Amino acid sequence: MHRTGALYGQFKTLEQQKDTASLGMWIFLVTEVMFFGGIMLAYTINRHTYFHAFAVGSNTLDLFLGGFNTVVLLASSFTMAMAVYSAQVGKKQWIKLFLTLTIILGFVFFGVKYVEYAQKFHHHLVPGKSFDISYCVNNPSACPDIKPEHLEKEREEIERAMQADPDLNAHAQLYYSAYFGMTGLHALHMVIGAGLLFWLLKNSFAGAYTPEWNTPVDIVGLYWHFVDIVWIYLFPLLYLIDRHKP
């Protein structure tokens, strides 16, 4: 379809075009809810069945890094909202600034995620043959990044959980599968989001977004907020399990 200015040929008015685009994005987000819903169901059922293994697994995560990333993502949601606002009021310099900030915060998130994933590999917490939930407890020298008093607490927890669930090591792999599956898919969505942000940034340098037409900024904003919301669920589900023990 040919295009007149910002208006694509299949539409009659810019308003119709904008409504159509945002309805499309909202429906897409519905499909995303169903997509994440599937893995969350698998998580919920396994967590219900193997609560002890999930609680122990959760305690081997780094709460500080997870919390830090939560703050980073919330901040990125704020900068994204500001970018959308800037586009609506026509502050072209601000759009560029806030899009750049959002991208930077996204990459800070990736950096922290990289550190966390690397830790899990060093701590033998990746599901597979070498998975060992007690690895750091038994080899403290191989895990210098965990404080000795924390390891002592972990040993007690594992011993207690073993009494309730003798097959703890197998079931903890279910927890870590959920961890990598869920955070991995979330990170994949962040990568796509970052790509979209770069595309917006490129267009905004060409001055493409005006108060009359800023739909792309608006709907990428919706997507970015959705990805943040997913994390808002993942953080308590994965990091804070032990804090609501029965």
Add this chain to the structure above:
Amino acid sequence: MAVAPKFPEKHYLNETYGIRSWLLTTDHKRIALLYLVSVTFFFFVGGFFAMMIRLHLLTPDGYMLSADTYNKMFTMHGVAMIFFFLIPSIPAILGNFLIPLMIGAKDLAFPKINLLSWYVYIVGGTFTLYSMITGGLDTGWTFYTPLSTVYSNSAVAPAVIGIFITGFSSILTGLNFLVTVHTMRAPGMTWFRLPLFVWAHYATSVVMILGTPVVAITLALAGMERLFGLGFFNPAMGGDPILFQHLFWFYSHPAVYIMILPAMGVISELIPTFARKKLFGYHFVAAASLAIAVIGFLVWTHHMFLTGQSTYAALAFSFLTFLVAIPSAVKTFNWTATLFGGSISFDTPMLYAFGFLGLFLIGGLTGLFLGCLGTDIHIHDTYFVVAHFHYIMVGGAVMGYLGGLHFWWPKITGRMYPEWLARIAALVLFVGFNLTFFPQFLLGYLGMPRRYHVYPPEFQVYNVMSTAGASILAIGYLLPMIYLTWAAFFGKVAGDNPWPATGLEWKTSSPPPTENFHVTPEVTWEAYDFHNRPDLGLDSPTGHPPAGAVPAHGHD
């Protein structure tokens, strides 16, 4: 005699030329044709596997294929037919072509996403073909774990990746249709003036966008389990394989409605046109489509009655299964009631519609045998199930698809197919289909399990009948492919509205111009009104067209 219809000078097929103009097109009509070619390809891939199955089952001791190869044949038959033929067939070809025309829009809401969906389909199809060529697939089309994730030695990973990717093509198509119907309707095209074809696709799209993401994540989890050794369903880590089945059927049962609802939409167009009568109970048929889409999501564990699920859950799901039959019955009764007192003509599309009515009835009623807890124990996983779902999917969905293809072929190509040859083909198809699948009901009732590569000798007679029927069926499929292709180039010029039918798509030229309508149409009539349409030459009190305005294929 009527004046010979003229072929338009400028239309979507000759607007631009060259391979780029097709591969980079954003015209929904051209994308529909891209889908037509690729979906037909997968139909014949699936058909080849079906042929191998039927040939193998000619003899009870099955000496043609090894047990492993046989497993691969029925798996790949299912995968090709379900994910790459049935699900995209009517929506992505006829829906894509017709929805903008029917609602009076210039295109779908997101033409580029429409093209993207075709590329996504091709990429997914390529992965799956790669799996078929490099070792095949032997898990059954259901990919049950842990067979698919731990034990199978066939090329499961590329197939799972392929189907995962193709799922997004379906999601994008559904999303595009939903948004288009909401925001792109022409002036005067109110919700209750929409053709029921559009209502059916609206309901289908709802199933596509709510169901497909779930099977996508399920296959993604199974894929991660197989490729990276993660565990979600793996019993070795304490995971639950039944959870996979729940998630899988949460999509794959509604997927049956992705296949049948659009076919129902086609039938709702064919019957009023060839009975020359307003469809009986328009609102009920529209609501039945939505009811099927909604209730269809609440019946999935009837595929799992024998997995040891709770009796109370089984009772509830059995009840809901019976419930979903009601809207289907409403539709069937309304179609039949439309015929009553109508002026029926037996053109090829109508023959397919009649075929659909009979076969869908048998398929639907045998579904109730399976949804009933007591009888399901006896016929579960037997050929009864195979016969049942082929009556729905082939007898229902494919009949609807072919009926629709014939009905709109003059709109798509601007030319008529050879009517008598087409009628014979429709008859051959009907006979071949029944001969293939009716004996399978008997086989299943007598206890022949599905998916076995050998069977007791006393079942041979039914299997020979079934294989003979399949050969007739194959002719029934080859004929339309040949004469429709021929007709696209050499058929008689059809004119804008050869039947005549009442939909908006018949108001533009055949084939339509790239922008669909030269002026934005305004809709002032109700759907399927054959009495008050002077613009079609249909304003006589009987609804009969005046002499000389009768079908373009002439008086036969």
